[in-house]
Amino acid sequence: MSAWFRDGVACESIPIDDRGLQYGDGVFETIAIRDGSPRLWRYHVDRLVEGCKCLRITPPAETVLRGWLEHALRSSAADVADCVAKIIVTAGVSQRGYGRLSPSEANTLVGLFPTMPLAADAYKDGVETILCRTRLACGSATAGFKTLNRIEQVLARSECLAAGAFEGLTLDADERLICGTMSNVFIVSNKVLITPSVERSGVAGVMRRHVIDCLEAAGISVQIGDITEQEFNAADEVFLCNSQFGVLPVRSCGAHQFGVGELTRRAMALLAGNGIGECAV
Amino acid sequence: MSAWFRDGVACESIPIDDRGLQYGDGVFETIAIRDGSPRLWRYHVDRLVEGCKCLRITPPAETVLRGWLEHALRSSAADVADCVAKIIVTAGVSQRGYGRLSPSEANTLVGLFPTMPLAADAYKDGVETILCRTRLACGSATAGFKTLNRIEQVLARSECLAAGAFEGLTLDADERLICGTMSNVFIVSNKVLITPSVERSGVAGVMRRHVIDCLEAAGISVQIGDITEQEFNAADEVFLCNSQFGVLPVRSCGAHQFGVGELTRRAMALLAGNGIGECAV
Numbered sequence: 001m002s003a004w005f006r007d008g009v010a011c012e013s014i015p016i017d018d019r020g021l022q023y024g025d026g027v028f029e030t031i032a033i034r035d036g037s038p039r040l041w042r043y044h045v046d047r048l049v050e051g052c053k054c055l056r057i058t059p060p061a062e063t064v065l066r067g068w069l070e071h072a073l074r075s076s077a078a079d080v081a082d083c084v085a086k087i088i089v090t091a092g093v094s095q096r097g098y099g100r101l102s103p104s105e106a107n108t109l110v111g112l113f114p115t116m117p118l119a120a121d122a123y124k125d126g127v128e129t130i131l132c133r134t135r136l137a138c139g140s141a142t143a144g145f146k147t148l149n150r151i152e153q154v155l156a157r158s159e160c161l162a163a164g165a166f167e168g169l170t171l172d173a174d175e176r177l178i179c180g181t182m183s184n185v186f187i188v189s190n191k192v193l194i195t196p197s198v199e200r201s202g203v204a205g206v207m208r209r210h211v212i213d214c215l216e217a218a219g220i221s222v223q224i225g226d227i228t229e230q231e232f233n234a235a236d237e238v239f240l241c242n243s244q245f246g247v248l249p250v251r252s253c254g255a256h257q258f259g260v261g262e263l264t265r266r267a268m269a270l271l272a273g274n275g276i277g278e279c280a281v
Numbered sequence: 282m283s284a285w286f287r288d289g290v291a292c293e294s295i296p297i298d299d300r301g302l303q304y305g306d307g308v309f310e311t312i313a314i315r316d317g318s319p320r321l322w323r324y325h326v327d328r329l330v331e332g333c334k335c336l337r338i339t340p341p342a343e344t345v346l347r348g349w350l351e352h353a354l355r356s357s358a359a360d361v362a363d364c365v366a367k368i369i370v371t372a373g374v375s376q377r378g379y380g381r382l383s384p385s386e387a388n389t390l391v392g393l394f395p396t397m398p399l400a401a402d403a404y405k406d407g408v409e410t411i412l413c414r415t416r417l418a419c420g421s422a423t424a425g426f427k428t429l430n431r432i433e434q435v436l437a438r439s440e441c442l443a444a445g446a447f448e449g450l451t452l453d454a455d456e457r458l459i460c461g462t463m464s465n466v467f468i469v470s471n472k473v474l475i476t477p478s479v480e481r482s483g484v485a486g487v488m489r490r491h492v493i494d495c496l497e498a499a500g501i502s503v504q505i506g507d508i509t510e511q512e513f514n515a516a517d518e519v520f521l522c523n524s525q526f527g528v529l530p531v532r533s534c535g536a537h538q539f540g541v542g543e544l545t546r547r548a549m550a551l552l553a554g555n556g557i558g559e560c561a562v
Contacts (some may be wrong), residue, residue, distance in 0.1 A: 002377070004297045013294035014302060016285045016390060021295060021369075023431040024305030055432065056439065086377065088302075091435075096283070096367065096394050098431060098462055099438035109297055113377050137418035137482065139454020142432055149430035150304040150379060151336065154372075155422055157380035158337065173420020173481070181379055200454070201418065 003076055004111045007060075008068040010075065011109070018107055020090030023098060024148040026107075027051035028088040029206075031069075032115070032244050036081050038069060039275060040243060043206035048089065051145035057091045057106050065108065072110045084113040084244060090148070118245055123268070123281040126251030126260050127166035127240070129180070131229070132156040136172045136201040144204040157181040167240055169232075169253060172201045177227040180240055184208035185250075187227060188237035188263045194223045207241040207276075214270045220263070237261035239268075246276035284357055285392045288341075289349040291356065292390070299388055301371030304379060305429040307388075308332035309369040310487075312350075313396070313525050317362050319350060320556060321524060324487035329370065332426035338372045338387050346389065353391045365394040365525060371429070399526055404549070404562040407532030407541050408447035408521070410461070412510070413437040417453045417482040425485040438462040448521055450513075450534060453482050458508040461521055465489035466531075468508060469518035469544045475504045488522040488557075495551045501544070518542035520549075527557035 004011055019025035029048050032039040045062050052059040059065070069087065073080050088109040094100060134156040142149070152170070160168030160181055167180040178196050179185055184205040186195045193215065198204045212222045232238070238250035238258045247268045249260040272280035285292050300306035310329050313320040326343050333340040340346070350368065354361050369390040375381060415437040423430070433451070441449030441462055448461040459477050460466055465486040467476045474496065479485045493503045513519070519531035519539045528549045530541040553561035 002298075006297075011297065013296050015294050016287075016292065016392065017283075018302070019435075021299070021302040021371075021429070023435050024429055025432060025435050055435070084377070090302075096365070096392075097438070098434040099442040100435065101439065101442045111297065111377075134422050135420055137421040137424075139416055140418040140433075141415050141436055143418075147432055148302070148305055149432045151306060151423055151428055151430045152421075153379040154300075154304050154306050154336070154381065157378070158382065161380040161382045 002111065002113050003072070004109055005068060005072045006107065006109050008071050014107065014109070015093050017093045018090055019092060019094055019104070020088065020107065020148055025055065026057065026088060026090030026148045027055065028086060028146055028148060030243055031085045031087065033073065033080060033083045033085050034277070036073065038085060040206045040210055043209050047146065047204065047206060048087065051147060052089060054142055054145055055091065055147070056100065057089060059089050059106055060108050068108065068110050072112055076112055080112055082115050084115055086111040086113065088148070115244065120281060122166070122248055123279065126249035126258070129167045129169055129250050129253045130160055130163045130165040131253055132159045132168040132170045132181070134159060134170060136170050136178050138172045138174050138200045140201050143201050144198045146203050153181045171229060175229060177229065177232050178202040183240040183242040186211065186239050186241070187232060187235035188261060189231060189235050191263070192223060193220065193263055194225055194227060196227050197224050205242055207243050207246065210274070211241050211247060211267060211271065214274045215267060218270055220266070237264045239264045246278040247271050283392065283394050284353070285390055286349060286353045287388065287390050289352050295388065295390070296374050298374045299371055300373060300375055300385070301369065301388065301429055306336065307338065307369060307371030307429045308336065309367060309427055309429060311524055312366045312368065314354065314361060314364045314366050315558070317354065319366060321487045321491055324490050328427065328485065328487060329368065332428060333370060335423055335426055336372065336428070337381065338370060340370050340387055341389050349389065349391050353393055357393055361393055363396050365396055367392040367394065369429070396525065401562060403529055404560065407530035407539070410448045410450055410531050410534045411441055411444045411446040412534055413440045413449040413451050413462070415440060415451060417451050417459050419453045419455050419481045421482050424482050425479045427484050434462045452510060456510060458510065458513050459483040464521040464523040467492065467520050467522070468513060468516035469542060470512060470516050472544070473504060474501065474544055475506055475508060477508050478505050486523060488524050488527065491555070492522050492528060492548060492552065495555045496548060499551055501547070518545045520545045527559040528552050
């Protein structure tokens with residue numbers, strides 16, 4: 001199963017002149033569909049709209065976007081009760097040249113893909129990660145947003161696949177831990193939960209936001225700050241989160257072993273109680 | 282006139298699954314066609330091949346690429362003796378996910394566009410520029426290469442268009458001058474020619490390389506190093522270069538005025554004698 005729709009119509013291609021291809025001039029969201037509905041829809045739409053604002057793209061209205069997504073789900077021949085929906089909004093077609101003076105007509109694509117559920121062991125015992133050699137550039141004008149400029153993640157993810165690890169963690173060019181290639185990261189250090197700032201690079205994941213919201217609602221504060229490689233290696237617990245798998249403990253990063261501890265379990269239990277069923281172990 | 286060819290065949294669209302769209306996973310070259318031939322072909326191919334190596338994409342063989350370009354030029358209904366050829370090499374189609382383990386089959390696009398020749402005044406009196414607010418991220422894993430990740434240039438170029446300037450110059454997040462949105466920059470300071478390093482961000486332009494080669498062959502050395510905003514403002518001369526227009530003096534950047542001096546004229550005369558006819562004023 002893999003099907004694309006463009007502005008609500010089944011479609012397999014886009015014009016070569018589309019700025020999404022020419023310059024990576026667009027944003028995207030990868031949404032978990034569960035029981036036929038998009039999970040964390042509000043957070044996804046918020047980030048999509050903010051990303052479009054940063055790029056000065058006028059996205060479709062939320063109701064139109066939701067309509068196109070639901071049309072795609074209804075139109076699919078496959079069972080899509082649980083699947084992955086990818087929404088891409090590009091700056092549309094324009095003449096050659098980087099600049100855009102007037103807002104161009106956005107081009108919205110919706111793609112549906114199979115989920116790849118993880119074994120229960122991953123949630124129970126944790127996953128293996130590596131620290132990638134690829135560094136994220138610092139001070140990105142689009143830090144936090146999920147733009148179509150993803151070469152850093154392509155390079156880092158390819159390292160991770162080659163190593164056979166579940167995830168690759170990335171530092172920025174100033175050697176601060178930022179995130180995973182497809183996830184955000186939290187560490188527990190002396191009973192304090194810390195997640196890296198994504199103000200200079202990286203993506204502000206929707207599940208990261210949900211984790212922070214759920215923890216803080218339960219009275220557990222999360223620090224957002226810099227984490228060096230040394231601080232990371234010395235962490236008591238490490239966990240990852242993303243929109244698809246929820247929260248996963250990390251049991252190792254290269255040669256470094258981590259325990260699956262109390263705060264990770266607490267976060268997972270809180271998430272399980274807040275719509276992220278995968279975290280119930 | 283604007284026509285695209287894919288792997289040598291006239292084409293207007295690409296598959297949505299192409300990694301060029303999904304992740305900006307590819308590189309491109311914008312080549313000046315003069316008298317029916319690609320100018321600085323060697324330099325363009327060198328950079329394309331190096332960029333593909335960085336991204337682990339297998340590009341088409343140089344002879345194949347040249348054949349596709351010449352086929353496009355022959356097939357065009359318009360007069361393409363002097364035009365702009367854009368070559369895009371993407372990582373091709375793959376399954377969803379950032380990583381690529383094996384080299385995927387590259388997708389090569391060739392587009393032809395009209396040239397936009399500049400008035401002789403621009404070469405004689407210089408052009409107006411601005412300093413963009415958009416900063417380039419530092420420490421990019423693909424610094425120097427012309428990848429499809431060009432959002433920084435889109436944002437900076439849009440500022441430049443809004444200001445009505447010919448070009449927008451960009452600093453990096455550490456406030457070092459790097460390049461223009463579509464050009465490289467040289468300054469003359471106390472009779473010394475300096476151009477910024479593009480090792481942490483920016484693009485290593487083919488015309489930048491040609492300028493350096495031509496100047497050094499004439500016994501004029503060029504320093505490659507850091508330039509602060511203060512050093513830039515205090516420059517005696519400033520010039521830009523790119524593959525299309527060659528070398529252009531800068532007469533202002535915002536409120537700062539620059540003279541069109543001896544070293545700029547010398548560079549232009551050297552370029553004019555080395556295949557860049559536009560520089561003969």
